Amino acid sequence: MGDELRGKFCIVGVGEAPSPYVADSDHWELNLIACKRAIEDSGIDKREIDVVISTGSMVVNRPRHHVVLCEQLGIPLARFTENSAMGGGAPTSNLRHAIAALNSGMGKAALVVGADNRLSGLGRGGAPETGPSQYHNAEFEVPFGPIMATLYALVCHRWMHEFGWTAEQMAEVAVAHREHACLHPWARFRTPITKADVLASRMVCTPFRLLDCSSFTDGGGAYVVTSTERARSLRKRPIYVLGTGGAYSYYYFEKWPDLVETPRSIIGAAADEAFGTARVGRGDIDVVAVADMFTAVVPIALESAGFCGRGEGADFVGDGRIGPGGGLPVNTHGGNLSYGNPGMGAQFNHLTEVCKQLWGEAEDRQVPGAKLAYVHNWSGNMSQHGAAVLGTELGL
C-alpha cells in the first residue's frame, strides 16, 4: 500500500467466535457472535459501520453472504460490502480491501469477518474431500488421487530436499504450536506433545505425518477498522496498520515456474511491501502469526518473508525460538495446527491473536511488551498472500 497510508487506519476492536468445537455449531452463529464481539470490543456504534467484508463459507453456499450479515447485524446502511472469499488469506487480504474502501471515502468504519464451521459442517470424513473438490483441478489433478495435504506435501517435500530439512526439525514446529495451544482455553488440542510423538504419528502423505497437519475446528474472528482520527476517541488504544502487502498469482502447481523460488518470491513480495511501508525491520517484530496448515510451511513462510536467510528456515524454527517464551513467538494461539482450522475463515484467529498481544490481553500467552506484530496469511495452494505489520503507538 502507499507510504502515505502508514498508520492512517487502525484496528479498534476484535471478536472471536465460540471455540473450541461444539457439535452442531452453526455457520451464521459463528459469524454473528464474532462480529458482535468485535463491535462491542471497539465500542463503536454499529450504525457507524458502513463497510462490511465477509469471507463466506466452505459449508454454506450463500451468495451475497455480506448482505445477509448486514441484515442480521442490523447495520442499516452499508456503502461498501463484499464477500471476499479469500479463505485462509482473508484476514490480511480483506484488511487491505477495507483500507482501500475507507481511504477512497466510500465508508468510515469497516467490519471484517471470517468464521466457519468446517468440522461440524463437513465432518471428519467430509473435510478431507474438500481438497479434491475445491482446491484441485478436477480434470488434471484429482484423478491422480491427491488428498488435501498432497499438494502442500509436494512443495514442502521439495523444499526439505533442496535444503536438507528433516522431519525432526518439522516436528519442532508442531511441538511449539501445541505448547502455545496448551495456554489457550479455546484451542482444540491442548494435550502436550513431544517431537517423538510427532515422529511416531501415522504417515498421512509423505513428508507429513498426522501431527504435521492442521486439524479442523469451528470458529473464526472479526475486527473493526477505522481512521486513526476516529480511533483516538474510541475506548481502546488503537492498533496502527503500519503496512500491508498483497501478492496473488499462481493457483494450480502446474503453472509454477519453480517449487522453491515461486512461493519464495510471492511471499517475499507481500512481506517486502508490508515491511517497506511500515519502515520496520524484521528484527523489530515482537510477535508473528503466519499460515501453518502444515508444519513445514512455517519455516517456508518465515524464510520467504525475510526473517532468516535462504535455506535457514528449519534451523530458525528450532531450539524453541517460535514457542512460548522464545525469541520470536509464532502463532501464540496455537495456529491451525493446534488451535484448529475452521474453514473459510481459517486464519482470522491469527490476526485477532496478535491484536490481543498488542493490547496486552493475551493472558497466559502474553509476549511481554509486544508492540510490533507481523501477520501473513495465505490460502489455496500457497497462492493468495496477504501480509501486515501492526503496531501500538510505541511502534509508530
Add this chain to the structure above:
Amino acid sequence: MTTERGWKTPRISKLGRPHWEAARRGRLSIQHCRDCGKYIHYPSSLCENCLSENLEWQEVSGRGTVESFSTVHRAFSPEFAADVPYTVALVRLEEGILLLTWLAEVAPEEAAFGMRVEVVFEEISDEISLHRFRPSA
C-alpha cells in the same frame, strides 16, 4: 461428497478433450502456442505468455524428471483405498512444463527427486486412459 462418476474419472472439459483423445491412443499431448511456442498445461483458451488464441495440440516426448513426490497413505475416497500407498508426483517434462501424475512401477521407498521417468498409460475405462510415469533407462 462422492460423485456418480467418481474421482478417478477426469471431468473432461471442452478444452481438455484433445488431451484425453490422444491418451486413449497412448500418446501424451499438450497444448502449445503457435505464436510464441510456449507449452500450456492445464489447457486454456489463451496462451498465458502472449495471450494468443492461436493454440494447437502437440504430442510431446513423454520423458521428464521427478521434481517432487508424495506418497499417499490415507485414501480420501473408497475409490483409492485399494491403491494406497500410491505416489503422486510432479514431473517436469523435457518440454519444460510440470505435470501432476502418479508414479508407476516404483515402490514408495524407491521414489526419488530427479528420477528420470517416461509416460505410460493406464486404461481405466473405454474413454479414459490416465498418464502415469515409470522409471526410464
